[in-house]
Amino acid sequence: MRPTDALRLVAALGAIEMALVRRDEVAGPLLAQAARAAAGTPVDSWLAEAARLTRAPEFFGGAPAQAARRKVVQALCRASAQAVQALLLQETA
Amino acid sequence: MRLFGEAAPLLAESGVDLAVLADLEATVARSAGLPDGPRADIHVHLGRDRDGHVLGAEELIDDMDRWGIGRAAVFALNDPGPEGDFTDANAAVAGGAARTGARLVPFCRVDPHRNAAAAIARAEAAGARGLKLHPVAQHFTPEAPAVIACVARATDLGWPVLVHAGYGARPLVPALSLLADAVPGARLILAHGARGDARAVRTALARHPGVWFDTSLAALVDLVDLPPERLIFGSDRPYGDYATGLQLVGCAARVGGWSAVQLLGVMSANFAALVEA
Numbered sequence: 001m002r003p004t005d006a007l008r009l010v011a012a013l014g015a016i017e018m019a020l021v022r023r024d025e026v027a028g029p030l031l032a033q034a035a036r037a038a039a040g041t042p043v044d045s046w047l048a049e050a051a052r053l054t055r056a057p058e059f060f061g062g063a064p065a066q067a068a069r070r071k072v073v074q075a076l077c078r079a080s081a082q083a084v085q086a087l088l089l090q091e092t093a
Numbered sequence: 094m095r096l097f098g099e100a101a102p103l104l105a106e107s108g109v110d111l112a113v114l115a116d117l118e119a120t121v122a123r124s125a126g127l128p129d130g131p132r133a134d135i136h137v138h139l140g141r142d143r144d145g146h147v148l149g150a151e152e153l154i155d156d157m158d159r160w161g162i163g164r165a166a167v168f169a170l171n172d173p174g175p176e177g178d179f180t181d182a183n184a185a186v187a188g189g190a191a192r193t194g195a196r197l198v199p200f201c202r203v204d205p206h207r208n209a210a211a212a213i214a215r216a217e218a219a220g221a222r223g224l225k226l227h228p229v230a231q232h233f234t235p236e237a238p239a240v241i242a243c244v245a246r247a248t249d250l251g252w253p254v255l256v257h258a259g260y261g262a263r264p265l266v267p268a269l270s271l272l273a274d275a276v277p278g279a280r281l282i283l284a285h286g287a288r289g290d291a292r293a294v295r296t297a298l299a300r301h302p303g304v305w306f307d308t309s310l311a312a313l314v315d316l317v318d319l320p321p322e323r324l325i326f327g328s329d330r331p332y333g334d335y336a337t338g339l340q341l342v343g344c345a346a347r348v349g350g351w352s353a354v355q356l357l358g359v360m361s362a363n364f365a366a367l368v369e370a
Contacts (some may be wrong), residue, residue: 049114064145065104067145071334076097078337082341085313090347
Protein backbone atom coordinates (compact mmCIF):
# COMPACT_ATOMS: atom_id res chain seq x y z
CA MET A 1 0.00 0.00 0.00
CA ARG A 2 1.39 3.41 -0.93
CA PRO A 3 1.85 5.80 2.01
CA THR A 4 -0.50 8.30 0.39
CA ASP A 5 -3.22 5.66 0.10
CA ALA A 6 -2.66 4.64 3.71
CA LEU A 7 -2.82 8.23 4.94
CA ARG A 8 -6.02 8.82 3.01
CA LEU A 9 -7.63 5.82 4.73
CA VAL A 10 -6.32 6.63 8.21
CA ALA A 11 -7.71 10.17 7.97
CA ALA A 12 -11.07 8.94 6.70
CA LEU A 13 -11.38 6.24 9.37
CA GLY A 14 -10.75 8.74 12.16
CA ALA A 15 -13.63 10.87 10.93
CA ILE A 16 -15.85 7.83 10.46
CA GLU A 17 -15.20 6.58 13.99
CA MET A 18 -16.36 9.86 15.47
CA ALA A 19 -19.38 10.02 13.17
CA LEU A 20 -20.44 6.52 14.22
CA VAL A 21 -20.13 7.33 17.91
CA ARG A 22 -22.23 10.45 17.40
CA ARG A 23 -24.74 8.59 15.23
CA ASP A 24 -24.11 11.14 12.51
CA GLU A 25 -25.51 10.00 9.16
CA VAL A 26 -22.42 11.33 7.39
CA ALA A 27 -20.78 8.06 8.47
CA GLY A 28 -22.52 6.21 5.62
CA PRO A 29 -21.15 8.25 2.71
CA LEU A 30 -17.75 8.53 4.38
CA LEU A 31 -17.60 4.76 4.73
CA ALA A 32 -18.62 4.25 1.13
CA GLN A 33 -15.75 6.52 0.08
CA ALA A 34 -13.32 4.73 2.39
CA ALA A 35 -14.37 1.34 1.06
CA ARG A 36 -13.67 2.51 -2.52
CA ALA A 37 -10.32 3.91 -1.42
CA ALA A 38 -9.49 0.56 0.20
CA ALA A 39 -10.27 -1.57 -2.86
CA GLY A 40 -7.42 -3.96 -3.51
CA THR A 41 -5.74 -3.30 -0.15
CA PRO A 42 -5.47 -5.73 2.79
CA VAL A 43 -8.51 -4.14 4.46
CA ASP A 44 -10.70 -4.29 1.35
CA SER A 45 -13.16 -6.90 2.65
CA TRP A 46 -13.48 -5.38 6.13
CA LEU A 47 -14.41 -1.93 4.88
CA ALA A 48 -16.63 -3.27 2.08
CA GLU A 49 -18.71 -5.12 4.68
CA ALA A 50 -18.70 -2.12 7.03
CA ALA A 51 -20.01 0.10 4.23
CA ARG A 52 -22.65 -2.48 3.32
CA LEU A 53 -23.84 -2.68 6.93
CA THR A 54 -24.38 1.07 7.11
CA ARG A 55 -26.88 0.88 4.25
CA ALA A 56 -29.46 -0.94 6.40
CA PRO A 57 -32.72 0.86 7.18
CA GLU A 58 -32.68 2.32 10.67
CA PHE A 59 -28.89 1.95 10.88
CA PHE A 60 -28.75 4.97 13.18
CA GLY A 61 -31.77 3.87 15.22
CA GLY A 62 -31.80 3.50 18.98
CA ALA A 63 -32.88 -0.14 19.31
CA PRO A 64 -30.35 -2.61 20.76
CA ALA A 65 -30.12 -4.49 17.46
CA GLN A 66 -29.20 -1.30 15.60
CA ALA A 67 -26.69 -0.38 18.30
CA ALA A 68 -25.08 -3.82 17.96
CA ARG A 69 -24.87 -3.41 14.19
CA ARG A 70 -23.18 -0.01 14.60
CA LYS A 71 -20.71 -1.49 17.09
CA VAL A 72 -19.74 -4.11 14.53
CA VAL A 73 -19.16 -1.40 11.93
CA GLN A 74 -17.01 0.45 14.45
CA ALA A 75 -15.01 -2.72 15.08
CA LEU A 76 -14.44 -3.31 11.37
CA CYS A 77 -13.29 0.30 11.00
CA ARG A 78 -11.02 -0.05 14.03
CA ALA A 79 -9.48 -3.23 12.64
CA SER A 80 -8.93 -1.49 9.31
CA ALA A 81 -7.37 1.60 10.88
CA GLN A 82 -5.04 -0.49 12.98
CA ALA A 83 -3.93 -2.60 10.03
CA VAL A 84 -3.34 0.42 7.80
CA GLN A 85 -1.50 2.31 10.52
CA ALA A 86 0.75 -0.71 11.04
CA LEU A 87 1.57 -0.83 7.34
CA LEU A 88 2.30 2.89 7.33
CA LEU A 89 4.50 2.71 10.43
CA GLN A 90 6.43 -0.25 9.03
CA GLU A 91 6.85 1.58 5.75
CA THR A 92 8.28 4.67 7.42
CA ALA A 93 10.35 2.90 10.11
CA MET B 94 -21.99 -16.50 20.82
CA ARG B 95 -20.75 -12.99 20.16
CA LEU B 96 -19.18 -11.53 17.05
CA PHE B 97 -16.98 -8.47 17.47
CA GLY B 98 -18.31 -8.41 21.02
CA GLU B 99 -21.98 -8.21 20.06
CA ALA B 100 -24.59 -10.87 20.75
CA ALA B 101 -25.34 -12.94 17.65
CA PRO B 102 -29.14 -12.92 18.15
CA LEU B 103 -29.15 -9.11 18.22
CA LEU B 104 -27.01 -8.98 15.10
CA ALA B 105 -29.28 -11.48 13.35
CA GLU B 106 -32.29 -9.36 14.33
CA SER B 107 -30.63 -6.37 12.64
CA GLY B 108 -30.19 -8.38 9.45
CA VAL B 109 -26.47 -9.08 9.67
CA ASP B 110 -25.20 -12.17 7.82
CA LEU B 111 -23.60 -13.98 10.75
CA ALA B 112 -21.54 -16.35 8.60
CA VAL B 113 -19.96 -13.49 6.68
CA LEU B 114 -19.25 -11.63 9.89
CA ALA B 115 -17.72 -14.70 11.55
CA ASP B 116 -15.36 -15.09 8.58
CA LEU B 117 -14.32 -11.45 8.80
CA GLU B 118 -13.76 -11.70 12.54
CA ALA B 119 -11.57 -14.74 11.94
CA THR B 120 -9.45 -12.83 9.43
CA VAL B 121 -8.99 -9.98 11.92
CA ALA B 122 -7.95 -12.46 14.61
CA ARG B 123 -5.52 -14.23 12.28
CA SER B 124 -4.00 -10.92 11.27
CA ALA B 125 -3.00 -10.34 14.90
CA GLY B 126 -0.41 -13.08 14.53
CA LEU B 127 -0.19 -13.55 18.28
CA PRO B 128 1.39 -16.78 19.54
CA ASP B 129 -0.43 -19.10 21.89
CA GLY B 130 0.25 -18.35 25.52
CA PRO B 131 -1.28 -16.94 28.65
CA ARG B 132 -3.50 -13.89 28.23
CA ALA B 133 -5.01 -11.59 30.82
CA ASP B 134 -7.24 -8.55 30.42
CA ILE B 135 -6.82 -5.56 32.76
CA HIS B 136 -9.85 -3.56 31.58
CA VAL B 137 -13.38 -5.00 31.57
CA HIS B 138 -16.64 -3.40 32.70
CA LEU B 139 -19.53 -5.44 34.07
CA GLY B 140 -23.13 -4.47 34.61
CA ARG B 141 -25.28 -1.92 32.82
CA ASP B 142 -24.19 1.56 31.80
CA ARG B 143 -26.34 4.66 31.53
CA ASP B 144 -25.46 4.64 27.83
CA GLY B 145 -27.00 1.19 27.28
CA HIS B 146 -23.87 -0.99 27.25
CA VAL B 147 -24.36 -4.25 29.14
CA LEU B 148 -22.10 -7.16 30.05
CA GLY B 149 -22.59 -9.95 32.59
CA ALA B 150 -19.93 -12.07 34.25
CA GLU B 151 -21.11 -15.27 32.58
CA GLU B 152 -21.11 -13.67 29.12
CA LEU B 153 -17.62 -12.37 29.77
CA ILE B 154 -16.37 -15.81 30.77
CA ASP B 155 -17.79 -17.20 27.50
CA ASP B 156 -15.86 -14.54 25.58
CA MET B 157 -12.69 -15.17 27.57
CA ASP B 158 -12.89 -18.90 26.87
CA ARG B 159 -13.32 -18.25 23.16
CA TRP B 160 -10.32 -15.91 22.97
CA GLY B 161 -7.98 -17.69 25.36
CA ILE B 162 -8.12 -15.05 28.09
CA GLY B 163 -7.35 -16.65 31.44
CA ARG B 164 -8.04 -13.79 33.81
CA ALA B 165 -9.58 -10.34 33.76
CA ALA B 166 -9.82 -7.35 36.05
CA VAL B 167 -13.47 -6.29 36.21
CA PHE B 168 -15.20 -3.18 37.45
CA ALA B 169 -18.51 -1.40 37.18
CA LEU B 170 -19.81 0.42 34.16
CA ASN B 171 -20.96 3.99 34.75
CA ASP B 172 -23.81 3.07 37.05
CA PRO B 173 -23.23 5.08 40.23
CA GLY B 174 -26.73 4.54 41.60
CA PRO B 175 -28.95 6.98 43.52
CA GLU B 176 -26.26 7.89 46.07
CA GLY B 177 -23.58 8.20 43.43
CA ASP B 178 -21.22 5.86 45.26
CA PHE B 179 -21.49 2.71 43.09
CA THR B 180 -22.71 0.61 46.04
CA ASP B 181 -24.96 -1.72 44.05
CA ALA B 182 -22.71 -1.80 40.98
CA ASN B 183 -19.62 -2.70 43.02
CA ALA B 184 -21.56 -5.39 44.86
CA ALA B 185 -22.75 -6.83 41.54
CA VAL B 186 -19.19 -6.92 40.22
CA ALA B 187 -17.97 -8.67 43.36
CA GLY B 188 -20.84 -11.14 43.09
CA GLY B 189 -20.09 -11.87 39.46
CA ALA B 190 -16.43 -12.44 40.24
CA ALA B 191 -17.30 -14.74 43.12
CA ARG B 192 -19.63 -16.80 40.91
CA THR B 193 -16.97 -17.40 38.29
CA GLY B 194 -14.10 -18.52 40.49
CA ALA B 195 -10.73 -16.81 40.50
CA ARG B 196 -10.69 -15.79 36.86
CA LEU B 197 -12.31 -12.41 37.42
CA VAL B 198 -10.49 -9.99 39.72
CA PRO B 199 -12.90 -7.37 41.05
CA PHE B 200 -11.87 -3.73 41.20
CA CYS B 201 -13.83 -1.11 43.13
CA ARG B 202 -15.15 1.89 41.19
CA VAL B 203 -15.75 5.08 43.14
CA ASP B 204 -16.63 8.70 42.78
CA PRO B 205 -13.99 10.24 45.07
CA HIS B 206 -16.46 12.91 46.15
CA ARG B 207 -19.28 10.50 47.06
CA ASN B 208 -18.66 8.39 50.17
CA ALA B 209 -15.54 6.90 48.61
CA ALA B 210 -13.88 5.72 51.84
CA ALA B 211 -16.95 3.69 52.74
CA ALA B 212 -17.25 2.36 49.21
CA ILE B 213 -13.62 1.18 49.28
CA ALA B 214 -14.12 -0.45 52.68
CA ARG B 215 -17.22 -2.31 51.46
CA ALA B 216 -15.45 -3.41 48.30
CA GLU B 217 -12.42 -4.61 50.22
CA ALA B 218 -14.67 -6.71 52.44
CA ALA B 219 -16.29 -8.13 49.31
CA GLY B 220 -12.93 -9.15 47.84
CA ALA B 221 -11.89 -6.20 45.64
CA ARG B 222 -8.26 -6.11 44.55
CA GLY B 223 -7.99 -2.79 42.74
CA LEU B 224 -9.48 0.65 42.24
CA LYS B 225 -11.04 2.14 39.10
CA LEU B 226 -11.33 5.90 38.61
CA HIS B 227 -13.00 7.70 35.72
CA PRO B 228 -12.31 11.43 36.03
CA VAL B 229 -14.41 12.31 32.97
CA ALA B 230 -17.53 10.30 33.84
CA GLN B 231 -17.50 11.32 37.51
CA HIS B 232 -16.36 14.91 36.83
CA PHE B 233 -13.32 15.14 39.07
CA THR B 234 -9.72 16.16 38.65
CA PRO B 235 -7.09 13.48 39.33
CA GLU B 236 -5.07 15.75 41.60
CA ALA B 237 -7.98 16.69 43.90
CA PRO B 238 -7.41 15.91 47.61
CA ALA B 239 -10.32 13.45 47.64
CA VAL B 240 -8.74 11.54 44.74
CA ILE B 241 -5.36 11.49 46.41
CA ALA B 242 -7.03 10.07 49.52
CA CYS B 243 -8.63 7.28 47.47
CA VAL B 244 -5.37 6.40 45.75
CA ALA B 245 -3.51 6.48 49.06
CA ARG B 246 -6.04 4.08 50.61
CA ALA B 247 -5.86 1.77 47.59
CA THR B 248 -2.08 1.81 47.78
CA ASP B 249 -2.20 0.97 51.49
CA LEU B 250 -4.34 -2.02 50.54
CA GLY B 251 -1.83 -3.08 47.88
CA TRP B 252 -4.26 -2.31 45.06
CA PRO B 253 -3.32 -0.98 41.63
CA VAL B 254 -5.39 1.98 40.43
CA LEU B 255 -6.73 2.05 36.89
CA VAL B 256 -7.45 5.59 35.68
CA HIS B 257 -9.35 6.55 32.54
CA ALA B 258 -6.90 8.43 30.31
CA GLY B 259 -8.74 8.38 27.01
CA TYR B 260 -10.96 10.99 25.46
CA GLY B 261 -11.16 14.14 27.54
CA ALA B 262 -10.35 17.80 27.16
CA ARG B 263 -7.99 18.35 30.07
CA PRO B 264 -4.22 17.85 29.85
CA LEU B 265 -3.23 14.72 31.76
CA VAL B 266 0.39 15.22 32.69
CA PRO B 267 0.17 17.94 35.35
CA ALA B 268 -2.67 16.21 37.18
CA LEU B 269 -1.29 12.68 36.98
CA SER B 270 2.20 13.81 37.91
CA LEU B 271 0.81 15.48 41.02
CA LEU B 272 -1.16 12.35 41.86
CA ALA B 273 1.82 10.04 41.35
CA ASP B 274 4.05 12.30 43.43
CA ALA B 275 1.44 12.67 46.18
CA VAL B 276 1.24 8.89 46.67
CA PRO B 277 4.78 7.65 46.01
CA GLY B 278 3.97 3.95 46.27
CA ALA B 279 0.93 4.13 44.01
CA ARG B 280 0.73 1.88 40.96
CA LEU B 281 -1.29 3.77 38.36
CA ILE B 282 -2.52 2.12 35.17
CA LEU B 283 -3.43 4.74 32.59
CA ALA B 284 -6.18 3.35 30.40
CA HIS B 285 -6.29 3.50 26.61
CA GLY B 286 -2.54 4.02 26.30
CA ALA B 287 -3.16 7.51 27.71
CA ARG B 288 -4.40 8.51 24.27
CA GLY B 289 -6.05 11.57 25.77
CA ASP B 290 -2.65 13.25 26.03
CA ALA B 291 -0.30 10.65 24.61
CA ARG B 292 2.63 12.73 23.48
CA ALA B 293 2.96 14.65 26.73
CA VAL B 294 2.43 11.52 28.83
CA ARG B 295 5.09 9.63 26.88
CA THR B 296 7.59 12.40 27.55
CA ALA B 297 6.76 12.91 31.21
CA LEU B 298 5.48 9.61 32.58
CA ALA B 299 6.33 6.67 30.32
CA ARG B 300 9.22 5.61 32.54
CA HIS B 301 7.80 6.73 35.87
CA PRO B 302 8.21 3.76 38.25
CA GLY B 303 4.59 3.98 39.35
CA VAL B 304 2.91 4.27 35.95
CA TRP B 305 1.68 1.58 33.52
CA PHE B 306 -0.59 1.79 30.48
CA ASP B 307 -3.34 -0.47 29.23
CA THR B 308 -3.87 -1.17 25.55
CA SER B 309 -7.67 -0.99 25.55
CA LEU B 310 -8.99 1.02 22.61
CA ALA B 311 -5.60 2.68 22.39
CA ALA B 312 -4.04 4.16 19.28
CA LEU B 313 -1.35 2.04 17.64
CA VAL B 314 0.99 5.01 17.26
CA ASP B 315 0.80 5.60 21.01
CA LEU B 316 1.47 1.97 21.94
CA VAL B 317 4.60 1.71 19.80
CA ASP B 318 5.89 4.88 21.48
CA LEU B 319 5.63 3.35 24.97
CA PRO B 320 7.97 0.78 26.56
CA PRO B 321 6.32 -2.67 26.36
CA GLU B 322 7.49 -3.36 29.90
CA ARG B 323 4.88 -0.77 30.96
CA LEU B 324 1.99 -2.04 28.81
CA ILE B 325 -0.83 -4.37 29.87
CA PHE B 326 -3.37 -5.89 27.50
CA GLY B 327 -6.89 -4.57 27.97
CA SER B 328 -10.09 -4.91 25.96
CA ASP B 329 -12.48 -2.34 27.46
CA ARG B 330 -15.30 -4.86 27.02
CA PRO B 331 -18.15 -4.17 26.31
CA TYR B 332 -16.96 -1.04 24.46
CA GLY B 333 -14.12 -2.89 22.80
CA ASP B 334 -13.96 -6.46 21.52
CA TYR B 335 -11.34 -9.17 21.69
CA ALA B 336 -10.71 -9.57 17.95
CA THR B 337 -9.62 -5.98 17.38
CA GLY B 338 -8.05 -5.65 20.84
CA LEU B 339 -5.74 -8.58 20.18
CA GLN B 340 -5.10 -7.37 16.63
CA LEU B 341 -3.94 -4.03 18.06
CA VAL B 342 -1.38 -5.73 20.29
CA GLY B 343 -0.21 -7.93 17.42
CA CYS B 344 0.31 -4.85 15.26
CA ALA B 345 2.19 -3.05 18.04
CA ALA B 346 4.42 -6.07 18.62
CA ARG B 347 5.32 -6.24 14.92
CA VAL B 348 5.85 -2.53 14.43
CA GLY B 349 7.66 -2.12 17.76
CA GLY B 350 9.82 -5.20 17.24
CA TRP B 351 8.90 -6.59 20.66
CA SER B 352 10.73 -9.68 21.86
CA ALA B 353 8.81 -12.80 22.90
CA VAL B 354 9.45 -11.91 26.52
CA GLN B 355 8.12 -8.38 26.05
CA LEU B 356 5.00 -9.70 24.32
CA LEU B 357 4.45 -12.20 27.12
CA GLY B 358 4.72 -9.32 29.57
CA VAL B 359 2.09 -7.27 27.76
CA MET B 360 -0.27 -10.22 27.40
CA SER B 361 -0.04 -11.63 30.93
CA ALA B 362 3.08 -11.18 33.06
CA ASN B 363 2.61 -7.44 33.66
CA PHE B 364 -1.00 -8.09 34.70
CA ALA B 365 0.14 -10.75 37.14
CA ALA B 366 2.85 -8.52 38.58
CA LEU B 367 0.39 -5.72 39.26
CA VAL B 368 -2.78 -7.55 40.23
CA GLU B 369 -1.30 -10.49 42.08
CA ALA B 370 1.48 -8.58 43.86
